[in-house]
Amino acid sequence: MKIGLLRLDHLGDMILTTPLAITLARAGFKVQVFCRTEFLPVWENLDGISYFGLPPPSGKVWVDILRWSQTIRQIKPEILVVFQRKWSVLLASLFSGVLKRYAVACGWLGLITLHTPVRTLLASHPRYIVDAWLDVARRVGVSESQLVKSPFIQLTEEERKRGEELWKEYFSDLGPRILIHPFHGGSSCHPKVEIYMEVASKLQNFACVLITGLPEELKKIQILENKKVKTLKSKLNLREFFAAVSFSDLVICGSTGILQIAECFKVPSVSLFCSHPYVNSIIWGSRDSRSLSIHHPEQFCLEMRPRLKGENCEMPFGPKAEEIVQAVAKVLEIEKNKIL
Numbered sequence: 001m002k003i004g005l006l007r008l009d010h011l012g013d014m015i016l017t018t019p020l021a022i023t024l025a026r027a028g029f030k031v032q033v034f035c036r037t038e039f040l041p042v043w044e045n046l047d048g049i050s051y052f053g054l055p056p057p058s059g060k061v062w063v064d065i066l067r068w069s070q071t072i073r074q075i076k077p078e079i080l081v082v083f084q085r086k087w088s089v090l091l092a093s094l095f096s097g098v099l100k101r102y103a104v105a106c107g108w109l110g111l112i113t114l115h116t117p118v119r120t121l122l123a124s125h126p127r128y129i130v131d132a133w134l135d136v137a138r139r140v141g142v143s144e145s146q147l148v149k150s151p152f153i154q155l156t157e158e159e160r161k162r163g164e165e166l167w168k169e170y171f172s173d174l175g176p177r178i179l180i181h182p183f184h185g186g187s188s189c190h191p192k193v194e195i196y197m198e199v200a201s202k203l204q205n206f207a208c209v210l211i212t213g214l215p216e217e218l219k220k221i222q223i224l225e226n227k228k229v230k231t232l233k234s235k236l237n238l239r240e241f242f243a244a245v246s247f248s249d250l251v252i253c254g255s256t257g258i259l260q261i262a263e264c265f266k267v268p269s270v271s272l273f274c275s276h277p278y279v280n281s282i283i284w285g286s287r288d289s290r291s292l293s294i295h296h297p298e299q300f301c302l303e304m305r306p307r308l309k310g311e312n313c314e315m316p317f318g319p320k321a322e323e324i325v326q327a328v329a330k331v332l333e334i335e336k337n338k339i340l
Contacts, residue, residue, distance in 0.1 A: 002030040003140070004077030006093055008054060008068075009084055011257030012038045012284075015264065017083070019148040020133045021049050027115050027142045032077050034068075041238040045154035061088050068092035081118075081136050085109050102136060127280045139232045148170060148285065153242055154263040163243030170230045176207040179245060181253040182221070183213045185258070188279040189296065190254035191272055197223045198321035199252060203328065204228035210248075212241070212258075240320040250331060252324065255284050263288050270294065270327040272319055275301040292327045 003024055007014055014035055025048030035041055037053030052075060054065050069092045080098040082089055085106045090113040092103050103110025104118045111117060118139060120132040134147050161272045167177055182196035200209045200223060212232045222228060246265040252257050254272045262269045268290035273281045281293035296315045304313055
């Protein structure tokens with residue numbers, strides 16, 4: 001049976017869907033992923049999974065709905081699963097011609113657009129988002145013993161070597177390799193870029209620090225580069241970036257796709273999270289046993305996030321640079337006085 005997974009959201013969401021896709025493929029389903037074209041590389045080299053890029057939003061909602069639904073009609077999945085509570089995505093599913101449609105955590109919008117609801121109950125029973133999305137596999141009869149519970153990206157040996165080469169291009173002394181990614185999409189709050197730069201300055205005493213981001217993002221930062229602190233100069237494709245993360249010893253970031261990339265390769269992380277129940281690390285954090293998450297004060301998040309309506313508060317009450325450095329020392333098992 002052919003089952004389609006429709007995702008038009010962020011990179012991290014895509015990566016966290018890989019356990020569900022792999023589970024379904026191993027259970028005998030023909031898995032068809034429909035996603036943004038720029039995220040197709042996530043699915044390369046994964047057995048039993050085919051993937052199709054959908055046109056980016058044009059700004060004309062009905063045009064987008066018809067284009068997306070037409071692509072799905074051509075591929076003809078027998079089941080279609082939607083994960084976004086958005087009119088455009090749910091209507092594209094409705095008009096796709098697929099008769100058996102599931103909507104995961106889409107509430108009344110999913111019901112109105114004639115989808116069978118898959119209720120995750122995250123508000124009352126928070127759990128890892130991967131496990132919540134695996135409810136789809138449970139719904140179609142996959143046993144608990146067959147579930148794949150960790151995100152996964154498959155690199156070739158050549159790609160892994162490229163990751164090692166990239167670090168050597170920037171640093172002749174390959175001490176601990178720390179990748180800092182201070183930029184974030186999605187709906188979670190994150191600290192000011194200056195906090196990350198302060199962390200980078202402190203870490204240069206013992207580690208090689210590579211600061212990553214899109215070229216237009218990196219133009220916004222101000223840091224004095226030296227032989228221990230560099231900003232990414234090369235424009236990497238997504239697979240090359242995966243390889244660079246895979247060769248890191250530690251990643252520092254917020255709630256963003258880079259965190260999930262690190263988890264795929266069992267690279268420990270220090271991640272910075274909002275404490276609000278819908279976006280905290282209970283649901284979105286790394287499950288790597290060595291990783292640590294640091295949260296902004298809970299009371300502030302509970303009061304301010306509803307008022308900000310998803311806008312970034314920039315975490316005015318922490319975590320501060322010293323707290324992040326302490327977490328790095330703990331994860332890498334290094335005495336704090338060797339860093340500061």
